[in-house]
Amino acid sequence: MKSTGLDAADIRILTALQLHGQLSKSRLAELVNLSPTPCWARLDRLRAAGYIRGFHADLALERIADFTQVIVTVSLQRHRKSDFDRFEALIQTMDEITLCIATGGGMDYVLHVYTPSLAAFQELMDRLLAADVEVDRYMTYIATRRIKSIQPSVGKLIARGAN
Numbered sequence: 001m002k003s004t005g006l007d008a009a010d011i012r013i014l015t016a017l018q019l020h021g022q023l024s025k026s027r028l029a030e031l032v033n034l035s036p037t038p039c040w041a042r043l044d045r046l047r048a049a050g051y052i053r054g055f056h057a058d059l060a061l062e063r064i065a066d067f068t069q070v071i072v073t074v075s076l077q078r079h080r081k082s083d084f085d086r087f088e089a090l091i092q093t094m095d096e097i098t099l100c101i102a103t104g105g106g107m108d109y110v111l112h113v114y115t116p117s118l119a120a121f122q123e124l125m126d127r128l129l130a131a132d133v134e135v136d137r138y139m140t141y142i143a144t145r146r147i148k149s150i151q152p153s154v155g156k157l158i159a160r161g162a163n
Contacts, residue, residue, distance in 0.1 A: 006051075006158070009034060013042055014051065015155045022055040061114075068115050069143035072125075073107040077134040084108070087133040096124050107139075118142075 006014070012032040016023065023031070029039040046052055061067060076083050084102070091100045091111070099112035115121040121140075129135055 005049075010042060010046060010051075011155050011158060013039065013046060015153065017052065017055075018151060018154060021057075066116065068118050068121050069146075070113045070115070070121050071141040071143060072111040072113055072138055073141075074109040074111060074138045075107050075136045077136040079108070083134060087135075090128070090131050090133050094124065094128075096120075 009032060013028065016028055016031040020027075020031070025036045025040050028043065029036040032039060034042070043052075074087075076087060087109070088100070088102075091097050091109075096115050097111050097113050099110075101110045102108065103110055113121060113124065115124060125138070125140075
């Protein structure tokens with residue numbers, strides 16, 4: 001198991017934040033069964049150590065705008081570090097790509113793409129293919145509805161890793 005330097009109280013704090021988002025000092029302390037001052041000191045330490053990237057709202061996008069969500073798998077022509085670096089640098093510039101995961105196996109990357117329309121998605125892919133990143137092939141999967149979208153429970157990941 002990877003040593004994180006986190007104790008049970010730290011895990012309770014991270015779990016509470018994961019479930020409830022940003023909380024008041026007193027509410028967080030209550031949820032994790034600590035007094036407010038030590039709880040807040042731990043939270044500051046967890047932030048400073050980089051365990052907390054930030055707080056985000058989980059928006060109901062489907063109620064706000066029409067959009068097309070596409071999952072794309074990508075394989076590059078060559079597999080040198082410079083090829084991966086060039087592709088990943090381009091992906092960082094494309095706001096429509098909200099998730100990019102490097103994979104081992106048959107495909108090199110899995111992308112989650114959100115665009116206002118299928119035509120806008122095709123324009124994005126045309127830009128990607130025209131760029132100097134040497135895409136060998138890609139497959140697209142149109143997402144029709146979201147069934148589940150959560151992060152894994154930090155408490156359960158650590159508990160399972162200890163076994």
